[in-house]
Amino acid sequence: AAAARLGIECELLLEHRFPEWPDTYNRGGNLQLDALLGATVLDHPAGTDMNAALAARANELHAAGRRPYAIPLGGSSVVGALGYRAAAVEILRQVDAVGFTPAEIVHTTSSGGTQAGLIAGLAIERSTVPVLGVSAGGSDEYLAPIVRALAEGVIEQLGLDRTFGPTAVVIDDTHVGDAYGVPTDAMHEAVDVCATLEGVLLDPVYTGKGMAGLIHHARTGRWSSDDQVVFIHTGGTPALFAYPDSVR
Known part of the structure; x- marks a missing residue:
């Protein structure tokens, strides 16, 4: 919501823990809000090291001349x-x-x-x-x-x-x-x-x-x-x- 308000692109790296669960889980709740607010969701398989995935994506964006601000899991910095x-x-x-x-x-x-x-x-x-x-x-x-x-x-x-x-x-x-x-x-x-x-x-x-x-x-x-x-x-x-x- 903050990114949408400020006109900043937002990418969310999410661990897709339960792909076999119904759509109410895999498309509802926070994911529905993510889509409504215009965020780009990048799914990763269950078991992915999400900290490493976040760092890798930030490096990709840096290499492409972008200025990413990486927020860790739960905002826990x-x-x-x-x-x-x-x-x-x-x-x-x-x-x-x-x-x-x-x-x-x-x-x-x-x-x-x-x-x-x-x-x-x-x-x-x-x-x-x-x-x-x-x-x-x-x-x-x-x-x-x-x-x-x-x-x-x-x-x-x-x-x-x-x-x-x-x-x-x-x-x-x-x-x-x-x-x-x-x-x-x-x-x-x-x-x-x-x-x-x-x-x-x-x-x-x-x-x-x-x-x-x-x-x-x-x-x-x-x-x-x-x-x-x-x-x-x-x-x-x-x-x-x-x-x-x-x-x-």
Whole structure:
């Protein structure tokens, strides 16, 4: 949408993970919006190293005399994570205005930028509020070093002298299911509960799995009944229409 508004050509490199799935998945949801907004979609087979594919395409465009700006998966670069550094400040201001301190901030994580920005932002503000990232598609072992490096990069980029402890990066990877983008029973429940009881729409790929993690931890005693937890809804509603079976 931003590229369309500014008259910039937009190419999207996407990993075609489930070509055998129906058209509601392979042409609906975000893909329908991509087409509507005039983006060029470059499909790559499942298992492609998408970072390498992105770098190769950027090099091709450079060689052709173009000036590409390559945005990594999920926008998870230091520049991208700066947005959630600002979000951390906004959250702290809002909860202070309401008059409570969150027991934890919970969100969905996958490429690491959201969590890195939050951790960096809270460290910069000297807040002790912990952050829990519920993975939608990656193990703790894989994601934690990425999050830590990005968070350190945000602090360095801002030229600040702040640190965060070795336990600041907390990732729950038990709600991924079979793979990124593959629904789980807990996700179905989370999407249904939030829609029917709260009027809040979650998506099957991302926020639904994050909320499934929050529900699980609430049930199993991570927080007391007096605790107040902040859940960050990162969007994704169009994906509901690519997964009609998520409405049950």
